[in-house]
Amino acid sequence: MEDFNQQIIPAAADKERWFDTTALPKIQEAYRLHLSCVRNLFDALVKRSLITPDPYKNDKKISDITRIEDTEFNDNEKSIILGKRLSDYESLIDFVCNYMRFSISQLGMEKIRKLLELNNTFAWNALSENSAKPNTKALAAVLTSLKTGATPLTLSLIKDSVAKTVTAFSEINATLKQLTEFQKERYKIDVRKNVLGSEQFNKEAAYSSTTAFITETKRLFASLMPKRSFVADLIGEIAAEETAPDKEARQKKLLDMMTVSENKVQKKVEKVNTHDILMEAVRVMGTLSESYDLIFEKICINHDVLESEHNTLGDKFMRFIRKLFGIAEPPVDYEVILTDKKTEAKRGEVIHFKEFKESLMKRARYYASFSVRHTPGFNRISSQPDETILDFLNKHIIENNHLLALLGALDEFFKDTVHQSDRSRIKGIKMELTTLKNIMVKVNQHRVEYTSYIEEQNQMRKLGIIEGE
Numbered sequence: 001m002e003d004f005n006q007q008i009i010p011a012a013a014d015k016e017r018w019f020d021t022t023a024l025p026k027i028q029e030a031y032r033l034h035l036s037c038v039r040n041l042f043d044a045l046v047k048r049s050l051i052t053p054d055p056y057k058n059d060k061k062i063s064d065i066t067r068i069e070d071t072e073f074n075d076n077e078k079s080i081i082l083g084k085r086l087s088d089y090e091s092l093i094d095f096v097c098n099y100m101r102f103s104i105s106q107l108g109m110e111k112i113r114k115l116l117e118l119n120n121t122f123a124w125n126a127l128s129e130n131s132a133k134p135n136t137k138a139l140a141a142v143l144t145s146l147k148t149g150a151t152p153l154t155l156s157l158i159k160d161s162v163a164k165t166v167t168a169f170s171e172i173n174a175t176l177k178q179l180t181e182f183q184k185e186r187y188k189i190d191v192r193k194n195v196l197g198s199e200q201f202n203k204e205a206a207y208s209s210t211t212a213f214i215t216e217t218k219r220l221f222a223s224l225m226p227k228r229s230f231v232a233d234l235i236g237e238i239a240a241e242e243t244a245p246d247k248e249a250r251q252k253k254l255l256d257m258m259t260v261s262e263n264k265v266q267k268k269v270e271k272v273n274t275h276d277i278l279m280e281a282v283r284v285m286g287t288l289s290e291s292y293d294l295i296f297e298k299i300c301i302n303h304d305v306l307e308s309e310h311n312t313l314g315d316k317f318m319r320f321i322r323k324l325f326g327i328a329e330p331p332v333d334y335e336v337i338l339t340d341k342k343t344e345a346k347r348g349e350v351i352h353f354k355e356f357k358e359s360l361m362k363r364a365r366y367y368a369s370f371s372v373r374h375t376p377g378f379n380r381i382s383s384q385p386d387e388t389i390l391d392f393l394n395k396h397i398i399e400n401n402h403l404l405a406l407l408g409a410l411d412e413f414f415k416d417t418v419h420q421s422d423r424s425r426i427k428g429i430k431m432e433l434t435t436l437k438n439i440m441v442k443v444n445q446h447r448v449e450y451t452s453y454i455e456e457q458n459q460m461r462k463l464g465i466i467e468g469e
Contacts, residue, residue, distance in 0.1 A: 004251050005192050011258035012189045015182060016104050018260045024102035027175045030168040035093045037161035042086055043435045044154060050142040052079045054087035062095045065114040068121045070135045082138045089121050109183055112176050119173060124165045153287055153371055188238050194224045213239040274450055278389045279382050281446035285396060286371030288439055291432045292364035295407060296357060298427035302414040303353060305425045336409035351410060393447050400440055408433055
């Protein structure tokens with residue numbers, strides 16, 4: 001017994017470290033990838049009015065994973081009910097990504113069960129309108145509607161998001177299955193340490209038979225493992241591993257399960273195509289065009305609503321005079337308030353509306369020109385050296401971040417300035433701004449991936465690990 005304990009206890013400690021440092025961080029990243037995919041699909045469905053997001057979503061406080069309802073509903077309720085369930089699902093995945101600790105100590109059996117239940121809310125690998133699961137059936141139906149008349153960009157987004165989600169959940173569920181088995185073995189390891197390793201444990205009596213082993217373990221369990229339940233099935237497994245005729249085979253199987261495959265990755269000099277990483281960032285940035293188009297339409301409507309309020313006798317008289325003498329209409333300027341995210345300092349900035357909307361439309365058209373691979377616009381950028389493309393990305397990331405701040409401030413300006421009677425005519429752009437921010441996060445991820453790889457290669461060259469090119 002002592003010999004096997006000396007092997008299995010440190011092996012289990014190594015396996016626990018592997019889960020905490022390698023396997024669980026990977027599935028947390030897989031959840032984050034899935035969250036990005038869900039948000040992309042959610043935004044696209046809302047934009048086409050195929051679902052109605054839960055209006056109370058931001059008021060809900062989440063402190064644990066809860067089950068999302070999967071009951072039947074009428075087809076005419078699909079937009080509202082599926083919208084609410086998708087809203088709840090996105091919030092729960094966000095909670096998993098940003099508020100849960102992915103460690104052995106935190107992911108007990110109950111938490112694993114809840115995660116697996118959450119993962120099964122939608123059958124992503126079998127999205128079908130014939131599905132027996134109401135949530136999956138409804139999601140498949142709205143995605144089919146979304147594809148109808150969709151742009152190539154939207155079709156690509158749907159296909160890509162679903163495919164990445166299927167891959168992510170394949171990895172997540174496989175790891176959670178391993179973790180379930182390991183948590184059972186952790187219980188057995190604790191019994192081995194605290195009961196079998198105790199001086200009070202009567203080895204001579206225990207090893208006379210499997211039944212005697214269980215009896216001796218049960219005799220000491222309550223005093224040596226207070227507040228822990230006596231799980232008969234798992235105690236029986238320990239007894240079999242120690243006294244059964246096939247105990248050597250059982251012990252070997254258990255040790256094999258605990259062995260961490262180091263896979264000492266012999267650093268094959270993997271050739272990473274850095275140019276493709278940069279061009280993927282460029283292509284993703286091109287997808288900003290659709291949201292900018294929608295924002296352009298909405299801010300023009302909002303501008304017209306504000307202008308329609310300037311209709312006093314004096315306003316009419318001045319328009320008449322300008323028309324009579326051929327005088328151009330005065331430019332419209334909006335002073336908006338920008339808040340620095342780091343310092344909370346506020347400053348004003350003037351938006352010259354005519355130039356601003358023309359610039360926005362021009363930017364949308366420009367981005368559309370390279371939003372799809374192998375188009376003339378895409379190929380023109382791709383023909384440039386990597387350093388030039390990186391400078392191009394850096395410049396546009398800065399410009400878009402400033403533009404997002406301006407658009408957010410302009411959205412607030414329209415809502416605060418308009419007369420109460422016209423408030424319902426103002427078109428909010430928060431949903432489009434969220435989509436833009438998510439796209440910029442992806443662009444930046446590709447840019448960081450490129451710069452990190454280049455820096456790593458330069459460092460390895462300095463250290464003489466790889467040869468200079």
